[in-house]
Amino acid sequence: MTKKILVVDDEPNIVVPLVFLMRQNGYEVRAVGTGEDALDCLSEFGPDLILLDIMLPGMDGFEVCQALREIPKGKRARIVFLSAMGRDVDIAKGMALDVDAYITKPFSNADVVEKVKDLLEASS
Amino acid sequence: MTPKNRFWWFFAVSISIIFIFFTILSIFFWRQLSPQEKVYLITLLKSNFAFIFIAVFLMLTGFVFALDGIFHSYIIPVVRLSEEVSVMQSVNPSHRIKIDGSKDVMRLVKVINEGADTIEALRKSVSEKIRTARSQAEEEKNLLASFMAELPQGVLICNTDGRIIFYNKRSRIFLEESPEGADPADAPGRFIGLGRSIFGVMDKNLIVHALDVLTAKIRKKEPVPVAHFVMMGGGARLLRAEAIPILNQEAALPMLKSGAPFAGYILILYDITREIENERRVQFLLQSLLMRFRGSVAGIRSAIEAIIEYPEIDADQLDHFRRIIHSEALNLGDTLEKTTETYNSEIESHWPLVYMPVADLLDTVGQKAKEKLGIKMTVNNTAKTSHQVRVDSYSAIMALLFLLNRLKEQTGAAEFQCTYDRSDLFLHIDLSWKGTGIRIETLRQWESQPLMIESEGTALTLKEVLSHHDAQVWCYACREPKELPRLRLFLPITAEGEVGPEEAGGISISIESRPEYYDFDLFNQPGQNPELDDTPLTELTYTVFDTETTGLDPKIDEIISIGAVRIVNGRLLYKENFDQLVDPKRPLPYESIQFHGIREEMLAGQPPIEKALPLFHAFASDTILLGHNAAFDMRMLQMKEASTGIRFINPVLDTLLLSAVLHPSQEAHKIEAIAERLGIRVVGRHTALGDAITTGEIFLKLLPLLKQAGLHTLRDARVASQKTYYARMKY
Structure with missing residues (x-):
């Protein structure tokens, strides 16, 4: 069964290559632009892993993460922060929210793919 | 005891002594007489009663006059003599005794005055020597003090x-x-x-x-x-x-x-307000710069890596990725540009500007123009007054030199006339020369150039320097053949000091002070305590104060001005003063304006007593209140207790009473009279602060006299004042 990945980022210039990359690696991918949309499509789509940006319009990534962890399907999903906030304090704050990885932008495609693969294999 | 009392005592005692002697003598005389003689004497007395009565009466009157003469020419002058000598010895060496008395007393006065002259001369020469010796130390101290102040x-x-x-x-x-x-x-x-x-x-x-x-x-x-x-x-x-x-x-x-x-x-x-603020702004700038960079680079990197990794990518997708890379590359450039701009304006806004006379600025420019550019610039001040401008002197001078240099290059002129004049808001600095004018386009070009003359200068452009000074530059071509082409620099004028209220009025002041006493109990202030009472007068901190009022009745009149200075460790601290006009919220009676010179328009916009009094209360906290005829001022303050909730519980001393304690035989205890006696120059009489300062100076002169009189502590001074207070009340 193909694993499902949800990309949450409001920046199309990042979303497009990411979606392409994940599809090339054989995942089923969906992209949304806001945290609210991500929560809405959670039960219907049921992602195994979520690539989550922190600077989002409306709810920010930290809030989305917290909300996700409060619903069963969200609790099951792996969460990877993809963020332009690269200060140590931001990373620490993200990791404290029970996420699986924190990747700072800019990232190398290979690293992201590797991280995603690792996490999905460990969970199955 | 006042001199009058003293006289009547003296008189009563003398009369009773004489009467007693006379009676005793009469009794002895009577006993020696034989009965016939007694009868004879009685008849004699009876028949000649009128003569004898008149004789005795005349004798007594003569005696009284003699007594009065002796009293006024010997006793009173001598008493005053001692008071005046003590003034001379302690606080005012140039005071000379001027009293009337008998020849002997006058001779004594002359001798004392001569002695005082000698002593004063001697003292002066000694203090002169001390002063010269001190001046050097003083100079160094001043240097240090002004260094600290700045x-x-x-x-x-x-x-x-x-x-x-x-x-x-x-x-x-x-x-x-x-x-x-x-x-x-x-x-x-x-x-x-x-x-x-x-x-x-x-x-x-x-x-x-x-x-x-x-x-x-x-x-x-x-x-x-x-x-x-x-x-x-x-x-x-x-x-x-x-x-x-x-x-x-x-x-x-x-x-x-x-x-x-x-x-x-x-x-x-x-x-560090500024610093912190700056740091915060720069920090914010850096944070947002980093985040934008991370975002853009992430897009570029991800796209290009995908292109490299998947060469068989379809054309549409490839094109999409290319556009991403292109647009993010543009974003990066944009971010850089904006950040640099913001950063520069941050830096600029922290240029400090200083005040300097425009003449000094132009003199410097003239000198430098001669030295560096070989340009002769003559300065004419058509305004005939000096103006202050607010500039960063280095960049302002560079801007003017830059303009001169460019003008020389453009027109070939080497001599410039510089005139300056003011309009409402701006100071115009005009540079004019013989030759052709310059075009506005040229000037605009110059504005965008950095202020560099040869290798010296700053990287800032003329425009940036001008905008920082809120200044403008404009060129005028000649409209008439005679007129020279010129370049005008507009610099904002800084507000000059307004004319102070003390110069504004031309009202003559008649000197008729307020009545001496008022129904305020100075001697039972709640703030008094034994510890304070036992403190020596010289170690206390005082707030010397005075009020000006709309009139003399505390029940209806209002305070319009409060002035105060502090005395600490026996020194009057002129700079630590309190000077506040108060809006009385009622019209000023004309008589009172004549008295204190404060007019209604001066009080408009001043705080009401409800706001001024808390300030004064804070200023005077933990000090002894000191006033001249303080009972009146205290009464005025007390009247405001209910409406302001401010209560002055400080112990109070009154220079009027203290002066009366020390010099009971002097009649006048008005500020002027005391000040003259103690050799104090009265300045700013009938302004609250001026009177407070004079009162403070009087008090400092009284301090050594109080000590001589055995009044050392606050309690001594209070008790003595209280006695005099009641003493004066009686008469």
Whole structure:
């Protein structure tokens, strides 16, 4: 069964290559632009892993993460922060929210793919 | 006892003694007489009663006159003599005795005056020598003082009790000043002054903590014990403070006492409001720059890596990725541009501008133009007055030199006329020359060039420098053949000092002071306590104050001005003064205007008494109130107790009463009379602050006399005043 990945980022210039990359690696991918949309499509789509940006319009990534962890399907999903906030304090704050990885932008495609693969294999 | 009383005592005693002698003599005489003689004498007396009565009456009258003559020519002059000699000896050596009396007394007066002349001359020559010797030390002290005053840091020195023993101007600004435009009455109680407690302006916990840190560091024998803390100053300033201990000799020894191991501490205050604000802004700028960069680079990297990794990618997708890379590359450039711009304007906005006379500015430009550019610039001041401009002198001079240099290059002129004049808002500096004019386009080009002359200058453009000064430059071509082409620089004019109220009025002041006494009990103020009462007069801190009022009746009249200065350690601190006009919220009677020279328009916009009184209360807290005829002023303050809730419980002393204690035989105890007697020049009579200062000076002259009279402590002075007060009330 193909694993499902949800990309949450409001920046199309990042979303497009990411979606392409994940599809090339054989995942089923969906992209949304806001945290609210991500929560809405959670039960219907049921992602195994979520690539989550922190600077989002409306709810920010930290809030989305917290909300996700409060619903069963969200609790099951792996969460990877993809963020332009690269200060140590931001990373620490993200990791404290029970996420699986924190990747700072800019990232190398290979690293992201590797991280995603690792996490999905460990969970199955 | 007043001289009059003394006379009647003297008279009564003399008369009774004479009467007693006469009676005793008569009794003895009567007993010696034989009965016939007695009968004869009685008949004789009876028949000649009128003669005898007149004789006795004349004798008595003669006696009274003689007594009065003796009293006035010998006794009173001698009593006054001693008072005046003591004035001469103690406070006013140039005072000379001028009293009428008998020849002998006059001779004595002459001798004393001559002696005083000799002593004064001697004293003068000695003090002259002392002065010369001191002047050098004084000079050095002044140098240090002015250095301290101009320091950009605030400096305060306190003893271990937290009493301020030194402060500079800056520290006062840092700690006292309220924000611009704010009502000073909103934050009463922030006063800095010698002898005041530091805890009035700083949080006690902060100081205590700093002292603990210092003590610990000294115990650990750290070479430079310093404690740092950050605090809020006046006007929402953020201050960084450094506390440095003043070590005393004993502190070097092992400490036996548990107290602080130092004699006091120096507080150095830095205003970091700006710095912090700047740092915050730069920090913010950097953060947003980093985030934008990360975002854009992420897009580019991800896209290009996908292209490289998947060469078989379809055309649409590839095209999409290319566009991403392109647009993010543009974003990056944009971000860079914007950040640089913001950063530059941040930097610019922190250029400090200083005031300087425009003539000085142009002189410097003229000299430099001659030295560096070979340009002769002559300056004409058509305004005939000096104007201050607010400039960053280096960049302003560079801007003018830059313009001269460009003009020379463009037109070939080497001689320039420089004139300056003012319009409403701007100072015009005109540069004119013989030759062709320049075009506006050329000037616009110059504006965008950096201010460089050969290799010297700044990277800022003329436009940036001008905009920082809120200045403009414009060129005028010649409209008439005679007129020279010119370039005009517009510089904003700074507001000059307004004409002070003391110069504004031309009202003559008639001197008829308020009545001497008022129904206020000066001697039972609640703030009196035994500890204060036993303090020597010279060690107390006083607030010398005076009020001006709309009239003389506290029940209906209002305060319109309060002035006060402080006396600390026997010194009058002229700079620590309080000078506040008060809006009485009622019209001023014409008679009172003649008296104090304050007119209604001067009171418009001044705070009402409800706001002014809390300020004065804070200013006077923990001090002895001192006034001349203080009962009147105290009564005025007391009348406002109900409406303001402010109660003055300070102990009160009155120079009028103290003067009366010392010189009971002098009749006049008005400020002018006392001041003249003590050799004090009266300045600013009938302004509240002026009178307060004179009263303070009088008090300082009275202090040694009080000591001579055996009045050492506050209690002594109070009790003596009270006696005189009632004494004077009776007559």
